[in-house]
Amino acid sequence: MPDTSWIAVDAMGGDEGLAVMLAGVAAARRRYEGMRFFLVGDEAKVAEELKSHPNLSQHSEIVHAPETVGSSDKPSQAIRRAKTTSMGIAIDLVKQGRAGAAVSSGNTGALMAMAKLALRTLPGIDRPALAAPLPTLGDNDVVMLDLGANTEVDARNLVQFAVMGAAYARTIMDLDSPRVALLNIGSEDQKGTDEIRDAAAVLKGQTHLPLTFTGFVEGNQLARGNHDVIVCDGFAGNIALKTAEGTARFVADLLKRAFSSSVRSKVGFLISRPATELLRDHLDPNNHNGAVFLGLNGIVVKSHGSANERGVATAIGNAAKMVRADLTRRIADDLGNFEKKAA
Incomplete structure (x- = not known):
């Protein structure tokens, strides 16, 4: 079972840069008490930016990722670098059960491809x-x-x-x-x-x-x-x-x-x-x-690439709601009931 108190954030994804991503995470933490965050990205850069958010540093852990997925990268290219990119590592934290959800503002096609490959679809989907x-x-x-x-x-x-x-x-x-x-x-x-x-x-x-x-x-x-x-x-x-x-x-x-x-x-x-x-x-x-992305064995949320601090916080907030409500189980149960009646 995933740890529902942790959200993995691709800190390097998005058009607005690391500063906006961390500001959004900090805003989300103030809204949702008890949430903790894996901040996935270049460790030195994340640590430096985190100095601007001392309260967030107490509720987060930096996970180093040496690479990022570019906006023009093809899904096939991104998949080959899943183990070294901030996007791929964030998704893997969900797969391992260390995080309840992953949030990224990066390349949509790459995010979809990596999430589907790593988490697979729910039975019946x-x-x-x-x-x-x-x-x-x-x-x-x-x-x-x-x-x-x-x-x-x-x-x-x-x-x-x-x-x-x-x-x-x-x-x-x-x-x-x-x-x-x-x-x-x-x-x-x-x-x-x-x-x-x-x-x-x-x-x-x-x-x-x-x-x-x-x-x-x-x-x-x-x-x-x-x-x-x-x-x-x-x-x-x-x-x-x-x-x-x-x-x-x-x-x-x-x-x-x-x-x-x-x-x-x-x-x-x-x-x-x-x-x-x-x-x-x-x-x-x-x-x-x-x-x-509904229908996966885990929650992966795509934030708009141009989202500002408030937008990033909204995306993380929605991820937190889905994790706490156990959305994946709800979908599996509903689909199971549908299949039984249809049989």
């Missing part, structure tokens, strides 16, 4: 899926998967994604029976590919599982807050994610340009500033950071 929370108009975020790990899937994969996504939503958002929908080109039963329609037919009959299947959802309804989990293949999911991120930036830039266009606009900005600040905070990806 064909493929792991990348899941992440996205902002909505509702009280909770919406969990979306797959966001890019599998570009081609069949109905069985989609059903497994639904089971895993529901377990994740129950863990992160404290929901008893998450509302699960399949992303489709229409809400009618006859719409979509054979794989999507077949998956819907299976999910409609799974009343014994701790989820509520709500049917199909179109792309323009992703952020309405009417669903807790949205399931799709990795091709559609990644496009939807990048489109949502681009739209959020477009709205923010458009508002900034509009409010700076004239004196009257600047006065209007001062009057509406509380509302615009609330909008910016709600759309800030750092407040929803931390994608997880």
Whole structure:
């Protein structure tokens, strides 16, 4: 069994550098009492930066890694250097049971490949899926998967994604029976590919599982807050994610340009500033950071490469929640119950 009090952090991954990674870890430690951290990276550099966070040094251990995985490294190249890179060593700490989860802001493809090879998939899981929370108009975020790990899937994969996504939503958002929908080109039963329609037919009959299947959802309804989990293949999911991120930036830039266009606009900005600040905070990806590879024998969280201190802390916080809630066991149990009923 993994030590649930320890999180392994790839301190060298990410676009913003070691300083931001350690600042994020320090912020997470203040939020989650009792958590301890393996800081994996160049020992001398990590030790020097750790001087800026004396309270963190009391709750962490440096694990030396002579190499790092570059943003342009191919997964095959990263796998060959798994034993010497900060990313690979962080994942191995989970495999050994010394850490409950690994968190990295590094190369997504390399992280996925190394995690799958080192940890393997849970019994009954064909493929792991990348899941992440996205902002909505509702009280909770919406969990979306797959966001890019599998570009081609069949109905069985989609059903497994639904089971895993529901377990994740129950863990992160404290929901008893998450509302699960399949992303489709229409809400009618006859719409979509054979794989999507077949998956819907299976999910409609799974009343014994701790989820509520709500049917199909179109792309323009992703952020309405009417669903807790949205399931799709990795091709559609990644496009939807990048489109949502681009739209959020477009709205923010458009508002900034509009409010700076004239004196009257600047006065209007001062009057509406509380509302615009609330909008910016709600759309800030750092407040929803931390994608997880569901379906592995261990928890591996991908933080956005450009995440700031708050974003890194959010990703680590989500990892801590998943570890303490024993998410891996929940997924295994739910999948086992599904397989029994399907047999």
